[in-house]
Amino acid sequence: MAMNPMEQFTVKPLVPLHIGGYDVSFTNQSLWMCVVVAATLGFLIYAGASRKLVPTRAQSMAELGYEFVAGMIQSAAGDAGMRFFPFVFTLFMFVLLSNFFGLLPGSFTITSQIAVTFALAAVVILTVILVGFMRHGIGFLMLFVPKAPWYLLLLLIPIEVVSFLTRPISLSVRLFANMLAGHTMLKVFASFVIALGATAVTSAPYWSALSIAPMFLIVAITALELLVAFLQAYVFAILTCIYISEALYLHDHH
């Protein structure tokens, strides 16, 4: 049985729709985006509906998420960064839930599409640039000028500019490649189970019992993928905080 581990990443149109020469079909991608947004909204509204002093289980889960992100922004960007709490919290919840929902068997991983992660990263970088210019005016360009002797600046300024310009790329490719690699690995190991199990009907029936071994491996890798799913959402959010803090304080804050 030949299986393609990359097949899970194909975007399939569910409701074909063409407007003015553009393909705006409702795809499995859009469907799972709706599922993720609905799940996040539903959970937070449910958890916040009855605010009690002694929190219920759902409420303390929501509070845990809130305090986690709030603490992250506070430590990375200080008090002025707390204005961006809604933005970072939205990003974090969306990426986290997308990663988690992607682990459900048969689901579609939204964050394994470079278009999605790059759109998120572009929003982050545009926010950083806007905030920087609104706060410091043209002085925001001092971000590219570290404190150093002038002859080192000749070397450092191009490096700083390039490192700033590659941020949206590294931010998006990190998330996308992690999800892509993890899910491909899961499917490759899953195909081992089927290939070994298939020997039951062909050449060597006794060997098919061995297919239990990659099965256990998949369980372990799924646990690892849960960790990676959380870690990547965390890294995405904390890097957003760090970029925002740079735009807010330039080089002064540490």
Added chain:
Amino acid sequence: MDLASAKQIGAGLACVALVGAGIGIGNVFGSYLSGALRNPGAAASQTTNLLLGFALCEATGLFGLVIALIILFT
């Protein structure tokens, strides 16, 4: 050598990026552990930096993987 086999070899070569990522991730966790065992009191405050270093490091290896995929699927 035809193009198809050159692509396969190129994709394999792109995976050499994982060597660097492996060394880097080992370095991140190794340095964290040796630092944390010397000064356990300061260990908890550095987990953010640990995870950040891990993620930045891992990403470099994955860039290699992406290049391999680009070579294979274009």
